[in-house]
Amino acid sequence: MLFRPRKPDARDIGEGLVQIFPRLWRYALALSGSRAEADELTQSACLRALERSTQFDPSTSLDKWVFRIIHNLWMSDRRRHKVRMGQGLVSIDVVDIVDPGPSADHQMERRELLQAILDLPEAQRQAAMIVYVEGYSYREASMILGIPIGTVMSRLAAARTNLARQMGGRKGGHRARSVL
Amino acid sequence: MQDRYFSDEELTAYLDGEFDFAPAAQIRLALQNDPALQARMEALTVDRSALREAVEELAPDTISIPAFVRARPRRLFVALSTVAVAAVFALGVFVGALRDTGLNGWMEYAAAYHALYSTETLAHFEQSRAGKDLELDRVTASVGKSLSVDALSVLSDIAYRRAQVLSFEGQALLQLSFLSDTGIPIALCITRSSDTDGQPLVMTRMEGMASAVWSLDGYDYLLIGGQDDALIERLAEALVETGV
Incomplete structure (x- = not known):
């Protein structure tokens, strides 16, 4: 049976x-x-x-x-x-969604990172959240977002470019820990 | 100098370890002696773990808000109530259902109103049997229902104190108030229902209080009060079984 x-x-x-x-x-x-x-x-x-x-x-x-x-x-x-039309952009200010807390350096870094993600154009933000935060594979992201894998890739490439540019001016903290 | 051009998408896939979508061996080889490719790779480099950690610091409020499980098996709530994260679930997973039913309004208001009750609110209400009958007749008539003190005797663990007519969006809302043996205020709220099919009894939490919700014979019911889910469930079942 x-x-x-x-x-x-x-x-x-x-x-x-x-x-x-x-x-x-x-x-x-x-x-x-x-x-x-x-x-x-x-x-x-x-x-x-x-x-x-x-x-x-x-x-x-x-x-x-x-x-x-x-x-x-x-x-x-x-x-x-x-x-929220217009280039698919959603303007989000991290201070609106993060409770104020101690202003330790690492916390400031986290908030800057968070703001960098939220500043991404919406399509890139969705892909970055699903793959980089949630850890889904490209195939899984394609299924979740309902878009071809090639589109997932192009959105992630654009997201990486934007995130790296935004974080590029920072002192090497994030990069120092970077493995990918 | 590399022999072929790698797109940003391929480099991204390489960085992401998605080697089905990147010529990994060729990229790896080219990176060894191609400064331009190294620079492009650098321009795509982000700290994924830091991104993840930054986002994971965000958390939903875990404060329980009025919840309502419509037409869900009661065992769902019972099961969830045994896990520590039930509060997160109660956060409002089913608020959408409330909105669908249109019942959320009066139940939320009734629950919030009852949350203000204390033992002292009801302790001084002492009436004769005739007085209670008279009051119940008057009040229950407002929703077209007939209830007697005898019918309420099925609620053996709580003592009837008073009844009053409230109003929600122009519709009469009946509130019967009781005190438990330990002085916990408990309310039975009844209003006319637009749901003629009825809804099974469901246990939930509203305003942090044990609550039972059901619809029967053209009326919506909310029994609410205290923290004793078992008591509220037992009393509600008695009301359902006797058709009160």
């Missing part, structure tokens, strides 16, 4: 969502630039995942599936409301 994995139910999906919720939220924040919008977008994505739990293929990865959901929700929301 062949073993067939049990079809996940809403409970399974819900438990998985608990684990990946912070990651989803961070991606939503990078997309929207607003904590409130990130909350709403992440909640909507989780709800959509639960509503469609029967469509989830247990042989695949839940996180990739939900990342794709949240990305699609954001893109359709942008189209519907026609907001």
Whole structure:
């Protein structure tokens, strides 16, 4: 008798969502630039995942599936409301989304890095978040973002150029730790 | 000097270790004696781990906000409540459902209102049996429902104190208030429902309080109060079973 994995139910999906919720939220924040919008977008994505739990293929990865959901929700929301157009740029100020804290040097560096990511054009930011922050492969990013691998590559190349340029003026701290 | 031109995309794929999409061996070889290529590579170099760490410092607020699980198995909440990160999940995963139902408004307001209750709010309400019946008749009529003190006797662990009619967006909202044996205020809120199909009883947390939500026979119900989920669930089940 062949073993067939049990079809996940809403409970399974819900438990998985608990684990990946912070990651989803961070991606939503990078997309929207607003904590409130990130909350709403992440909640909507989780709800959509639960509503469609029967469509989830247990042989695949839940996180990739939900990342794709949240990305699609954001893109359709942008189209519907026609907001944040103009070169696909979203102006996000890191001070709006990071709680003020001690101004230690390393924290300043982190914030500058964060601002550098948020300053990227949206398409580049999405690719950089999915590959460089979330660690997905090019193939996985292609699936999540719904774009060809070649487009993923060109967006990442552009993102690298912009990030390296923005961080280039910094004292060698980041570069010193750089391996790639 | 390199024999072929490598695109930025290929160099990026090389840096990313995506060797299916980069002529890695050729790039590696060319880098050994091609300063121009080395400079291009440098111009594409970023600290991935630092980027990741910078973003990972961002975190959603873990403060629980009113949550509502619509038409979800109760065991979902029970399961989640056993893990430490349940608060993150309660952060509002299901707020979207609330918006879909249109019920979030009154439930959130009712929960916030009840959060202001203390033992002292209700302790001084002492009425005769006739007074209670009269009050219940008057109040429940506002939502077209009939409830008696006898019917509320299924709530054996809490004592009925008073009933009042509230209003939300022009619609009558019935609030019955109780005190538990330990002086915890508990409220049963009832309003007319637009959902004629009904919704199963679901446990959740609203304003940090144990809450049970269900719809039955054209009415929406919220039983809320204290921290004892088991008590609220048991009382809610008794109400559902008796059709109160």
